[in-house]
Amino acid sequence: FDFNFSDFQLEDASQLILSSNSNIALGALQVTYDVNGASMENLSGRAMYNKRFRLWKGNGNPTIASFNTTFVLNILDQTSPGGEGLAFIITGNSSLPDNSQGRWLGIVNSDSNGTSEAEIVAVEFDTRMSGDGDLDDNHIGLNINSINSVTPVSLSGFDFNISQGLDLWVHLQYDGENLTVTVNDTLVLSEPVDLSSYLPEEVFIGFSASTSDEIQLNCVKSWWFSGTDISEDGNLWWVWIVIPVVILMMLTVVLVFYLYRRRETIDDDMEGARGNIQDEINRSGSGPKKFGFKELKQATANFSSKNKLGQGGFGIVYKGSWRNKDIAIKRVSKKSNQGKQEFIAEVTTIGNLNHKNLVKLIGWCYERRELLLVYEYMPNGSLDKFIFCNEKASTAECSTLNWQQRLTIIQGVAQALEYLHNAGDFGLARTIQEKEKTYHSTVEIAGTPGYMAPETFLISRATIETDVYSFGVLVLEVVCGRKPGNQGEQKNYNNSIVNWLWEFYKNGKITAAVDSRMEADFVETEAERVLVLALACCHPNPHYRPCMRTVLQVLSGEADPPEVPQERPSFMWPAMPPSFSHMDYSLRGSQLTPFTDLTGR
Numbered sequence: 109f110d111f112n113f114s115d116f117q118l119e120d121a122s123q124l125i126l127s128s129n130s131n132i133a134l135g136a137l138q139v140t141y142d143v144n145g146a147s148m149e150n151l152s153g154r155a156m157y158n159k160r161f162r163l164w165k166g167n168g169n170p171t172i173a174s175f176n177t178t179f180v181l182n183i184l185d186q187t188s189p190g191g192e193g194l195a196f197i198i199t200g201n202s203s204l205p206d207n208s209q210g211r212w213l214g215i216v217n218s219d220s221n222g223t224s225e226a227e228i229v230a231v232e233f234d235t236r237m238s239g240d241g242d243l244d245d246n247h248i249g250l251n252i253n254s255i256n257s258v259t260p261v262s263l264s265g266f267d268f269n270i271s272q273g274l275d276l277w278v279h280l281q282y283d284g285e286n287l288t289v290t291v292n293d294t295l296v297l298s299e300p301v302d303l304s305s306y307l308p309e310e311v312f313i314g315f316s317a318s319t320s321d322e323i324q325l326n327c328v329k330s331w332w333f334s335g336t337d338i339s340e341d342g343n344l345w346w347v348w349i350v351i352p353v354v355i356l357m358m359l360t361v362v363l364v365f366y367l368y369r370r371r372e373t374i375d376d377d378m379e380g381a382r383g384n385i386q387d388e389i390n391r392s393g394s395g396p397k398k399f400g401f402k403e404l405k406q407a408t409a410n411f412s413s414k415n416k417l418g419q420g421g422f423g424i425v426y427k428g429s430w431r432n433k434d435i436a437i438k439r440v441s442k443k444s445n446q447g448k449q450e451f452i453a454e455v456t457t458i459g460n461l462n463h464k465n466l467v468k469l470i471g472w473c474y475e476r477r478e479l480l481l482v483y484e485y486m487p488n489g490s491l492d493k494f495i496f497c498n499e500k501a502s503t504a505e506c507s508t509l510n511w512q513q514r515l516t517i518i519q520g521v522a523q524a525l526e527y528l529h530n531a532g533d534f535g536l537a538r539t540i541q542e543k544e545k546t547y548h549s550t551v552e553i554a555g556t557p558g559y560m561a562p563e564t565f566l567i568s569r570a571t572i573e574t575d576v577y578s579f580g581v582l583v584l585e586v587v588c589g590r591k592p593g594n595q596g597e598q599k600n601y602n603n604s605i606v607n608w609l610w611e612f613y614k615n616g617k618i619t620a621a622v623d624s625r626m627e628a629d630f631v632e633t634e635a636e637r638v639l640v641l642a643l644a645c646c647h648p649n650p651h652y653r654p655c656m657r658t659v660l661q662v663l664s665g666e667a668d669p670p671e672v673p674q675e676r677p678s679f680m681w682p683a684m685p686p687s688f689s690h691m692d693y694s695l696r697g698s699q700l701t702p703f704t705d706l707t708g709r
């Protein structure tokens with residue numbers, strides 16, 4: 109809070125509040141006017157700076173501003189003696205009190221004198237001894253809400269005479285505790301005073317003066333003021349709004365940038381993954397088409413549950429319509445363990461297969477972290493619907509397959525499997541074997557209990573032999589119309605359909621196991637041949653299982669079924685090839701692990 113009037117010109121009036129008896133003339137502030145030829149008697153006047161100065165703030169232990177001010181006074185008696193005096197004032201009220209001429213110096217009047225309502229602190233330059241408290245006619249004093257000074261100091265002792273028309277350089281300083289006054293570089297007054305006790309927080313500063321019957325010229329020739337601006341803190345409200353807003357904006361920018369980068373990284377990863385997948389699939393030279401996710405979403409009416417065909421180990425299969433053609437879309441579950449490698453394996457191997465008994469893989473999609481496989485649609489659905497009948501289903505709902513149909517199915521599956529075992533050294537099994545992981549037609553260790561060869565858990569992978577075992581179980585299912593067993597039963601290996609049938613075989617009545625729903629309408633020799641073949645496929649020792657070529661020969665009648673022992677052999681591991689069969693396994697000690705407990709999924 110600073111201002112400086114090196115002199116006073118008329119235009120400076122806009123920065124001042126001048127009472128009616130004050131004006132600017134002759135380069136000076138005439139606190140009581142001395143021009144215009146009007147009477148100068150019994151006047152009082154005030155000339156205040158027009159902006160308030162914040163003197164203090166806060167309650168209890170307030171912060172108090174400090175200030176410095178220097179002004180040049182020129183007071184000249186017009187009568188002898190002259191009268192009355194001039195004061196530097198700090199006040200809550202800029203307006204001149206009524207009837208403050210004469211001895212009141214424009215500071216107070218008879219009503220406000222001595223009251224706190226006056227709200228004024230003044231340093232008076234008193235040129236007339238006019239009241240009881242006055243020291244002499246040449247003194248200064250600190251006045252608080254009163255015309256009587258707290259500590260009047262005579263300037264006569266300092267060789268100054270206030271009202272002789274000499275320039276008095278007055279420097280007034282307040283440090284928040286003490287008020288000091290120097291006149292012409294001489295310290296004349298120093299007084300402790302808490303201005304906040306008497307004055308409001310915001311004050312006007314300026315000058316007051318008066319005349320009486322005795323008159324004088326009351327001029328201020330220049331005025332400089334500088335005070336600490338404690339109001340700034342109080343005006344910092346905008347800081348509390350602006351800074352949090354700026355911080356919030358910065359955080360938002362950082363967050364948006366971070367999310368954008370993260371998204372980019374994810375997209376990059378996905379792009380990278382997709383790129384790899386696409387590259388690998390392309391490199392394999394396979395035929396399946398790459399579909400867009402949107403395309404498949406549309407084809408399945410947004411994967412509507414109405415279009416669900418079934419659910420396998422990898423996820424849900426939906427029926428879809430694409431270019432007026434029915435398709436089946438397997439949406440690999442995100443929870444599924446099918447990873448990129450398995451996906452590529454499925455696309456590149458199955459996609460390259462071409463056999464009338466194998467469902468054709470038309471295409472694939474890997475987008476938005478979604479893995480999808482598109483197959484040709486099989487309108488008749490799954491075989492299990494035809495060979496197992498829900499006990500609650502009516503006869504109409506469960507049409508029984510005749511012997512020829514069953515034989516055709518078995519032959520069809522055998523042909524497909526033989527094709528797989530010969531086509532390109534069985535890509536799927538090979539792909540997964542490389543990873544030392546089993547892959548068959550479902551997740552983790554191949555498939556559903558009951559279809560799994562006993563060694564599956566021990567070797568942890570699919571082999572041609574384990575496929576033959578599964579085929580054997582399928583044959584038993586198709587011929588006997590019986591499920592391989594529920595999961596609970598499968599925890600006990602001896603409860604499997606294989607063990608069940610072996611009992612019939614042992615008792616010499618294997619055809620008694622044939623599905624009774626055919627009402628004995630089947631060719632007994634064919635049924636026996638097929639069932640014994642199935643037992644051979646399900647031999648606990650993989651080395652004794654026939655290959656699929658042999659299976660086909662037996663099914664077509666070109667060859668007899670392999671010899672099958674009357675008693676089901678125990679499962680031993682490691683399994684010995686036929687040439688070692690004479691060896692006493694028990695001598696092999698701990699290396700030989702009789703199979704006792706097999707746990708499926």
Ligand SMILES: Nc1ncnc2c1ncn2[C@@H]1O[C@H](COP(=O)(O)OP(=O)(O)OP(=O)(O)O)[C@@H](O)[C@H]1O
Nearest residue numbers: 417418419420421425436483484485486490549550
């Ligand atoms: N191409 C298709 N046409 C018609 N229905 C199909 C087709 N593919 C699958 N389905 C139906 O969806 C079901 C699930 O098929 P999916 O191939 O996922 O599993 P699965 O062969 O039954 O078992 P696994 O998970 O062991 O392979 C099938 O049982 C069948 O009912």
